[in-house]
Amino acid sequence: xxxxEIVDEFPVVxxxxxxxxxxxxxxxYRLSGLVVGTDTSDKPYAVLPASQVVRFLVPAYVQxxxxxxxxxxxxxxxxAADKLSGKTIRDLLPHKAQQVPIVDAEDTIIEVAEVMSxxxxxxxTVVKDGxxxxxxxxxxxxxxxxxx
Amino acid sequence: xxxxEIVDEFPVVxxxxxxxxxxxxxxxYRLSGLVVGTDTSDKPYAVLPASQVVRFLVPAYVQxxxxxxxxxxxxxxxxAADKLSGKTIRDLLPHKAQQVPIVDAEDTIIEVAEVMSxxxxxxxTVVKDGxxxxxxxxxxxxxxxxxx
Numbered sequence: 146x147x148x149x150e151i152v153d154e155f156p157v158v159x160x161x162x163x164x165x166x167x168x169x170x171x172x173x174y175r176l177s178g179l180v181v182g183t184d185t186s187d188k189p190y191a192v193l194p195a196s197q198v199v200r201f202l203v204p205a206y207v208q209x210x211x212x213x214x215x216x217x218x219x220x221x222x223x224x225a226a227d228k229l230s231g232k233t234i235r236d237l238l239p240h241k242a243q244q245v246p247i248v249d250a251e252d253t254i255i256e257v258a259e260v261m262s263x264x265x266x267x268x269x270t271v272v273k274d275g276x277x278x279x280x281x282x283x284x285x286x287x288x289x290x291x292x293x
Numbered sequence: 294x295x296x297x298e299i300v301d302e303f304p305v306v307x308x309x310x311x312x313x314x315x316x317x318x319x320x321x322y323r324l325s326g327l328v329v330g331t332d333t334s335d336k337p338y339a340v341l342p343a344s345q346v347v348r349f350l351v352p353a354y355v356q357x358x359x360x361x362x363x364x365x366x367x368x369x370x371x372x373a374a375d376k377l378s379g380k381t382i383r384d385l386l387p388h389k390a391q392q393v394p395i396v397d398a399e400d401t402i403i404e405v406a407e408v409m410s411x412x413x414x415x416x417x418t419v420v421k422d423g424x425x426x427x428x429x430x431x432x433x434x435x436x437x438x439x440x441x
Contacts, residue, residue, distance in 0.1 A: 146371050172436035177325050195431035200410035214404040222401030223294050226438040253370030256362040262348035283343035288320035290350055290374040
Protein backbone atom coordinates (compact mmCIF):
# COMPACT_ATOMS: atom_id res chain seq x y z
CA UNK A 146 0.00 0.00 0.00
CA UNK A 147 1.31 3.42 -1.01
CA UNK A 148 0.28 6.86 0.22
CA UNK A 149 -1.55 7.75 -2.99
CA GLU A 150 -3.88 4.76 -2.56
CA ILE A 151 -5.30 6.07 0.70
CA VAL A 152 -5.58 9.82 0.12
CA ASP A 153 -8.77 11.71 0.83
CA GLU A 154 -9.76 14.86 -1.01
CA PHE A 155 -9.41 17.92 1.14
CA PRO A 156 -10.07 21.61 0.64
CA VAL A 157 -7.03 23.87 0.32
CA VAL A 158 -7.41 27.38 1.70
CA UNK A 159 -5.44 30.25 0.25
CA UNK A 160 -3.00 31.90 2.64
CA UNK A 161 -4.56 35.31 1.92
CA UNK A 162 -8.19 34.25 2.35
CA UNK A 163 -10.25 35.56 5.29
CA UNK A 164 -9.51 33.63 8.48
CA UNK A 165 -13.18 33.52 9.44
CA UNK A 166 -14.20 31.73 6.21
CA UNK A 167 -11.46 29.15 6.60
CA UNK A 168 -12.33 28.50 10.24
CA UNK A 169 -15.97 28.08 9.21
CA UNK A 170 -14.88 25.40 6.72
CA UNK A 171 -12.99 23.64 9.49
CA UNK A 172 -15.99 23.85 11.79
CA UNK A 173 -18.67 22.91 9.23
CA TYR A 174 -16.89 19.83 7.94
CA ARG A 175 -15.39 18.86 11.31
CA LEU A 176 -11.90 18.80 9.82
CA SER A 177 -8.88 18.05 11.97
CA GLY A 178 -6.88 20.78 10.26
CA LEU A 179 -6.52 23.07 7.27
CA VAL A 180 -4.21 22.70 4.30
CA VAL A 181 -2.88 26.13 3.38
CA GLY A 182 -1.77 26.92 -0.16
CA THR A 183 -0.33 29.90 -2.03
CA ASP A 184 -0.85 30.92 -5.62
CA THR A 185 2.88 30.71 -6.32
CA SER A 186 3.28 26.97 -5.70
CA ASP A 187 1.37 23.73 -6.25
CA LYS A 188 2.85 22.36 -3.05
CA PRO A 189 1.09 22.88 0.30
CA TYR A 190 2.53 25.80 2.25
CA ALA A 191 1.41 24.70 5.73
CA VAL A 192 -0.95 22.49 7.70
CA LEU A 193 -2.80 24.29 10.48
CA PRO A 194 -4.23 21.82 13.04
CA ALA A 195 -7.67 22.68 14.44
CA SER A 196 -6.26 22.70 17.98
CA GLN A 197 -3.92 25.52 16.94
CA VAL A 198 -6.63 27.56 15.21
CA VAL A 199 -8.40 27.45 18.58
CA ARG A 200 -5.51 29.45 20.03
CA PHE A 201 -6.89 32.50 18.21
CA LEU A 202 -9.96 32.48 20.42
CA VAL A 203 -7.71 33.09 23.43
CA PRO A 204 -6.73 36.71 24.20
CA ALA A 205 -2.96 37.30 24.38
CA TYR A 206 -3.05 38.15 28.09
CA VAL A 207 -4.74 34.80 28.83
CA GLN A 208 -2.13 32.97 26.74
CA UNK A 209 0.51 34.64 28.91
CA UNK A 210 -1.33 33.96 32.18
CA UNK A 211 -3.96 31.18 31.87
CA UNK A 212 -5.39 32.06 35.29
CA UNK A 213 -6.82 35.26 33.79
CA UNK A 214 -9.32 33.22 31.72
CA UNK A 215 -11.40 32.99 34.91
CA UNK A 216 -11.98 36.76 35.08
CA UNK A 217 -13.73 36.88 31.69
CA UNK A 218 -17.50 36.85 31.85
CA UNK A 219 -19.48 34.31 29.85
CA UNK A 220 -20.70 36.93 27.39
CA UNK A 221 -17.18 38.28 26.83
CA UNK A 222 -15.99 34.73 26.18
CA UNK A 223 -18.85 34.06 23.75
CA UNK A 224 -17.52 36.80 21.47
CA ALA A 225 -14.08 35.23 21.22
CA ALA A 226 -14.43 34.66 17.46
CA ASP A 227 -14.73 38.41 16.85
CA LYS A 228 -10.93 38.42 17.00
CA LEU A 229 -10.88 36.66 13.62
CA SER A 230 -12.52 39.59 11.81
CA GLY A 231 -10.21 41.29 9.35
CA LYS A 232 -7.56 38.59 9.75
CA THR A 233 -6.30 36.29 7.02
CA ILE A 234 -5.02 32.73 7.27
CA ARG A 235 -1.49 34.18 7.08
CA ASP A 236 -2.16 35.89 10.43
CA LEU A 237 -3.05 32.53 12.04
CA LEU A 238 0.17 30.80 11.01
CA PRO A 239 3.02 30.54 13.53
CA HIS A 240 5.66 33.24 13.01
CA LYS A 241 8.43 30.67 13.03
CA ALA A 242 8.50 28.57 9.85
CA GLN A 243 7.27 25.05 10.64
CA GLN A 244 8.11 21.83 8.86
CA VAL A 245 5.18 20.98 6.58
CA PRO A 246 3.91 17.39 6.86
CA ILE A 247 4.44 16.28 3.26
CA VAL A 248 4.91 12.74 1.99
CA ASP A 249 5.42 11.40 -1.49
CA ALA A 250 2.66 9.51 -3.34
CA GLU A 251 4.94 6.44 -3.41
CA ASP A 252 5.68 6.41 0.33
CA THR A 253 4.65 3.42 2.46
CA ILE A 254 2.33 3.69 5.45
CA ILE A 255 5.33 3.55 7.78
CA GLU A 256 6.85 6.59 6.08
CA VAL A 257 3.49 8.37 6.41
CA ALA A 258 3.18 7.33 10.09
CA GLU A 259 6.73 8.49 10.81
CA VAL A 260 6.09 12.01 9.45
CA MET A 261 2.69 12.29 11.15
CA SER A 262 3.92 11.25 14.58
CA UNK A 263 7.19 13.20 14.45
CA UNK A 264 5.39 16.43 13.50
CA UNK A 265 2.41 15.73 15.83
CA UNK A 266 0.14 16.49 12.89
CA UNK A 267 -3.46 15.23 12.61
CA UNK A 268 -2.97 14.98 8.84
CA UNK A 269 -0.23 14.78 6.24
CA THR A 270 -0.35 16.08 2.69
CA VAL A 271 0.52 13.80 -0.21
CA VAL A 272 2.41 15.19 -3.19
CA LYS A 273 2.82 13.59 -6.60
CA ASP A 274 5.04 15.13 -9.29
CA GLY A 275 5.31 18.29 -7.20
CA UNK A 276 1.53 18.70 -6.87
CA UNK A 277 -0.78 18.11 -3.90
CA UNK A 278 -2.94 15.04 -4.59
CA UNK A 279 -4.77 14.80 -1.24
CA UNK A 280 -4.30 14.24 2.46
CA UNK A 281 -4.14 11.30 4.85
CA UNK A 282 -5.68 11.76 8.28
CA UNK A 283 -4.48 9.89 11.36
CA UNK A 284 -7.71 7.92 11.70
CA UNK A 285 -7.68 6.91 8.00
CA UNK A 286 -4.09 5.75 8.29
CA UNK A 287 -4.96 3.63 11.33
CA UNK A 288 -8.01 2.19 9.56
CA UNK A 289 -5.87 1.14 6.58
CA UNK A 290 -3.12 -0.31 8.78
CA UNK A 291 -5.66 -2.43 10.68
CA UNK A 292 -7.15 -3.81 7.46
CA UNK A 293 -3.92 -5.59 6.57
CA UNK B 294 -22.14 29.46 26.83
CA UNK B 295 -20.57 26.97 29.22
CA UNK B 296 -18.55 23.85 28.46
CA UNK B 297 -21.34 21.47 29.47
CA GLU B 298 -23.64 23.00 26.85
CA ILE B 299 -21.41 21.95 23.97
CA VAL B 300 -20.16 18.50 25.01
CA ASP B 301 -20.37 15.54 22.69
CA GLU B 302 -20.67 11.97 23.91
CA PHE B 303 -17.50 10.05 23.44
CA PRO B 304 -16.42 6.47 24.14
CA VAL B 305 -14.01 5.96 27.03
CA VAL B 306 -11.53 3.12 26.65
CA UNK B 307 -10.20 1.32 29.69
CA UNK B 308 -6.47 1.62 30.24
CA UNK B 309 -6.13 -2.17 30.38
CA UNK B 310 -8.17 -2.92 27.24
CA UNK B 311 -6.49 -4.35 24.13
CA UNK B 312 -4.75 -1.62 22.11
CA UNK B 313 -5.97 -3.06 18.83
CA UNK B 314 -9.67 -2.80 19.82
CA UNK B 315 -9.23 0.80 20.93
CA UNK B 316 -7.38 1.76 17.77
CA UNK B 317 -10.16 0.15 15.73
CA UNK B 318 -12.68 2.35 17.55
CA UNK B 319 -10.59 5.39 16.69
CA UNK B 320 -10.36 4.30 13.05
CA UNK B 321 -14.00 3.22 12.60
CA TYR B 322 -15.49 6.39 14.02
CA ARG B 323 -12.79 8.70 12.68
CA LEU B 324 -12.13 10.08 16.14
CA SER B 325 -9.39 12.65 16.70
CA GLY B 326 -8.29 10.91 19.89
CA LEU B 327 -9.16 8.47 22.63
CA VAL B 328 -10.29 9.23 26.17
CA VAL B 329 -8.62 6.74 28.50
CA GLY B 330 -10.22 5.80 31.83
CA THR B 331 -9.41 3.54 34.76
CA ASP B 332 -11.75 1.59 36.99
CA THR B 333 -10.47 3.40 40.07
CA SER B 334 -11.61 6.90 39.11
CA ASP B 335 -14.53 8.62 37.37
CA LYS B 336 -12.14 11.23 35.99
CA PRO B 337 -10.40 10.69 32.64
CA TYR B 338 -6.86 9.36 33.04
CA ALA B 339 -5.46 10.54 29.70
CA VAL B 340 -6.30 11.74 26.21
CA LEU B 341 -4.40 9.97 23.47
CA PRO B 342 -4.48 11.94 20.19
CA ALA B 343 -4.80 9.87 16.99
CA SER B 344 -1.53 11.33 15.67
CA GLN B 345 0.26 9.85 18.68
CA VAL B 346 -1.37 6.43 18.33
CA VAL B 347 0.09 6.44 14.82
CA ARG B 348 3.57 6.46 16.40
CA PHE B 349 3.03 2.81 17.30
CA LEU B 350 3.02 1.85 13.64
CA VAL B 351 6.62 3.09 13.40
CA PRO B 352 9.41 0.66 14.42
CA ALA B 353 11.74 2.02 17.13
CA TYR B 354 14.76 2.10 14.80
CA VAL B 355 12.82 4.29 12.35
CA GLN B 356 11.77 6.62 15.17
CA UNK B 357 15.47 6.97 16.01
CA UNK B 358 16.54 7.40 12.38
CA UNK B 359 13.64 8.42 10.07
CA UNK B 360 15.80 7.76 6.97
CA UNK B 361 15.52 4.04 7.68
CA UNK B 362 11.79 4.09 6.79
CA UNK B 363 12.91 4.00 3.17
CA UNK B 364 14.54 0.59 3.49
CA UNK B 365 11.29 -1.12 4.51
CA UNK B 366 9.49 -2.88 1.70
CA UNK B 367 5.84 -2.13 1.01
CA UNK B 368 4.71 -5.51 2.38
CA UNK B 369 6.75 -5.08 5.57
CA UNK B 370 5.18 -1.64 6.03
CA UNK B 371 1.67 -3.01 5.46
CA UNK B 372 2.03 -5.20 8.53
CA ALA B 373 2.82 -2.28 10.80
CA ALA B 374 -0.30 -2.82 12.90
CA ASP B 375 0.91 -6.29 13.94
CA LYS B 376 2.94 -4.46 16.57
CA LEU B 377 -0.30 -3.69 18.43
CA SER B 378 -1.02 -7.36 19.13
CA GLY B 379 -0.80 -8.27 22.79
CA LYS B 380 -0.46 -4.61 23.80
CA THR B 381 -2.89 -2.68 25.98
CA ILE B 382 -3.77 1.01 25.92
CA ARG B 383 -1.44 1.44 28.88
CA ASP B 384 1.44 0.43 26.60
CA LEU B 385 0.54 3.21 24.13
CA LEU B 386 0.61 5.99 26.71
CA PRO B 387 3.74 8.13 27.03
CA HIS B 388 6.01 7.01 29.87
CA LYS B 389 6.19 10.52 31.27
CA ALA B 390 2.92 11.62 32.91
CA GLN B 391 1.18 14.18 30.72
CA GLN B 392 -1.21 16.91 31.78
CA VAL B 393 -4.73 15.70 30.99
CA PRO B 394 -6.90 18.20 29.07
CA ILE B 395 -9.75 18.57 31.59
CA VAL B 396 -12.12 21.51 31.94
CA ASP B 397 -14.99 22.08 34.31
CA ALA B 398 -18.61 21.94 33.11
CA GLU B 399 -18.98 25.60 34.08
CA ASP B 400 -15.95 26.85 32.13
CA THR B 401 -16.37 29.39 29.32
CA ILE B 402 -15.29 28.72 25.74
CA ILE B 403 -12.16 30.80 26.33
CA GLU B 404 -11.14 28.58 29.23
CA VAL B 405 -11.75 25.53 27.01
CA ALA B 406 -9.78 27.09 24.14
CA GLU B 407 -6.90 27.98 26.46
CA VAL B 408 -6.51 24.38 27.70
CA MET B 409 -6.90 22.89 24.21
CA SER B 410 -4.31 25.15 22.58
CA UNK B 411 -1.81 25.04 25.45
CA UNK B 412 -1.85 21.23 25.54
CA UNK B 413 -2.04 20.91 21.70
CA UNK B 414 -4.93 18.51 22.19
CA UNK B 415 -7.56 17.78 19.51
CA UNK B 416 -10.13 17.38 22.29
CA UNK B 417 -10.70 18.27 25.93
CA THR B 418 -12.67 16.30 28.49
CA VAL B 419 -15.40 18.00 30.50
CA VAL B 420 -15.91 17.05 34.13
CA LYS B 421 -18.92 17.82 36.33
CA ASP B 422 -18.97 16.96 40.04
CA GLY B 423 -15.83 14.89 39.55
CA UNK B 424 -17.33 12.80 36.73
CA UNK B 425 -16.65 12.88 32.98
CA UNK B 426 -19.70 14.28 31.19
CA UNK B 427 -18.35 14.36 27.62
CA UNK B 428 -15.72 15.91 25.38
CA UNK B 429 -15.35 19.03 23.25
CA UNK B 430 -13.45 18.67 19.99
CA UNK B 431 -11.54 21.55 18.39
CA UNK B 432 -13.88 21.74 15.40
CA UNK B 433 -17.00 21.75 17.63
CA UNK B 434 -15.52 24.53 19.75
CA UNK B 435 -14.81 26.61 16.64
CA UNK B 436 -18.31 25.96 15.31
CA UNK B 437 -19.87 27.21 18.55
CA UNK B 438 -17.60 30.24 18.74
CA UNK B 439 -18.54 31.25 15.19
CA UNK B 440 -22.26 30.98 15.91
CA UNK B 441 -22.12 33.86 18.38
